[in-house]
Amino acid sequence: xxxxxxxxxxxxxxxxxxxxxxxxxxxxxxxxxxxxxxxxxxxxxxxxxxxxxxxxxxxxxxxxxxxxxxxxxxxxxxxxxxxxxxxxxxxxxxxxxxxxxxxxxxxxxxxxxxxxxxxxxxxxxxxxxxxxxxxxxxxxxxxxxxxxxxxxxxxxxxxxxxxxxxxxxxxxxxxxxxxxxxxxxxxxxxxxxxxxxxxxxxxxxxxxxxxxxxxxxxxxxxxxxxxxxxxxxxxxxxxxxxxxxxxxxxxxxxxxxxxxxxxxxxxxxxxxxxxxxxxxxxxxxxxxx
Numbered sequence: 001x002x003x004x005x006x007x008x009x010x011x012x013x014x015x016x017x018x019x020x021x022x023x024x025x026x027x028x029x030x031x032x033x034x035x036x037x038x039x040x041x042x043x044x045x046x047x048x049x050x051x052x053x054x055x056x057x058x059x060x061x062x063x064x065x066x067x068x069x070x071x072x073x074x075x076x077x078x079x080x081x082x083x084x085x086x087x088x089x090x091x092x093x094x095x096x097x098x099x100x101x102x103x104x105x106x107x108x109x110x111x112x113x114x115x116x117x118x119x120x121x122x123x124x125x126x127x128x129x130x131x132x133x134x135x136x137x138x139x140x141x142x143x144x145x146x147x148x149x150x151x152x153x154x155x156x157x158x159x160x161x162x163x164x165x166x167x168x169x170x171x172x173x174x175x176x177x178x179x180x181x182x183x184x185x186x187x188x189x190x191x192x193x194x195x196x197x198x199x200x201x202x203x204x205x206x207x208x209x210x211x212x213x214x215x216x217x218x219x220x221x222x223x224x225x226x227x228x229x230x231x232x233x234x235x236x237x238x239x240x241x242x243x244x245x246x247x248x249x250x251x252x253x254x255x256x257x258x259x260x261x262x263x264x265x266x267x268x269x270x271x272x273x274x275x276x277x278x279x280x281x282x283x284x285x286x287x288x289x
Contacts, residue, residue: 099230103170103286106162112285116156116263119143126155137264137277152272156265158190159285163261164235168288171231171262176279178222182206183272187264188274189233189240193256200231200240200252202267204278211242211250213270219244226281235259 009115025247113134117126120143128135134157142153162169174187189200203210209219219227230243238254262285266276 001123019173041229051197082226098246099232099241099248100172100284100286101172102288103168103198104289107286107287108283108285112161112188113283114158114160116145116154116158116265118144118153118155118246132281134265134283135277135279136279137275138266138268140268140272140274140276152268154265154267155285156267157262157280159262159283162287163259164287165258165260167237168232168234168236169260170233170284170286170288171264172229172282172284172286174226174228174281175264175265176224176226177204177222177224178277179207180273181223181266181276181278184276184278185267185269186197186232186278187229188262188267189231189260190256191260196255196257199233199255199257199260200242202229202242205271209244216250218242218249231262237261 007101115123115189117123118138126136126138126251127143136155136156136157138153145154159171171187171189173187177186183203185201185203186209187200187202188198190198192199201212202220203213205213207221207223208217209222210217223272228243228245230241230246232241232243233254235254238256240250240252240254241248242250242252264278264280264283266278268276
């Protein structure tokens with residue numbers, strides 16, 4: 001064998017031996033070596049967001065759950081250099097395909113909210129507004145909207161000033177339904193070709209949100225939690241889209257009609273209990289320009 005080839009063979013042999021020795025002696029490099037796990041809870045999380053965007057629209061729980069026990073589902077911890085004081089700021093943003101993308105928010109004030117209630121009692125007996133939350137409730141023994149009306153009891157808010165007959169419109173709001181409320185409509189798109197009265201109804205039956213009574217089910221287990229509702233109505237295309245918590249859940253067809261508007265609250269339907277209630281906040285009306 002030539003001297004140069006022998007030297008080269010000896011070099012690679014020695015290099016391989018050293019590499020194997022270091023690998024077995026030290027093992028894989030641990031990137032957390034020299035760091036100390038720091039305890040975390042929700043008080044360490046500071047959400048940075050646009051100043052005019054509510055926090056519930058800026059935080060996404062998935063894929064990274066903000067829990068009291070940790071930061072990531074893989075490790076449930078954040079490692080910081082030893083003796084360093086943590087200042088943690090997590091940045092989140094709404095996904096780019098949020099249903100309001102491409103829409104323009106229209107101004108709303110109290111003049112746009114008209115309450116429908118039992119005709120024989122004052123509004124304060126079936127509606128309250130505090131800390132930005134509309135609370136609407138009704139009893140099965142209540143009178144209807146007006147005398148001799150064949151409809152069931154209701155306490156609803158009808159959005160005025162934005163009736164529409166064409167174009168693409170959207171309702172957005174955060175709803176809350178307490179345990180026990182069932183057999184009610186909590187949101188509707190009013191207006192349709194006769195004999196129908198509505199183009200869309202979102203109803204609650206036994207803790208689930210339904211499209212009318214027959215379904216399909218839009219969302220299960222809605223009791224005792226806030227959930228975001230976005231309803232898009234494309235009048236010209238005669239179709240709707242229902243998003244819950246930013247996720248498309250339903251695409252029902254339109255039902256005609258020449259005049260539409262949005263309503264939310266509680267409106268008794270089939271098999272309603274004695275007491276019915278829903279709460280709403282952050283109501284918006286948007287239009288695609």
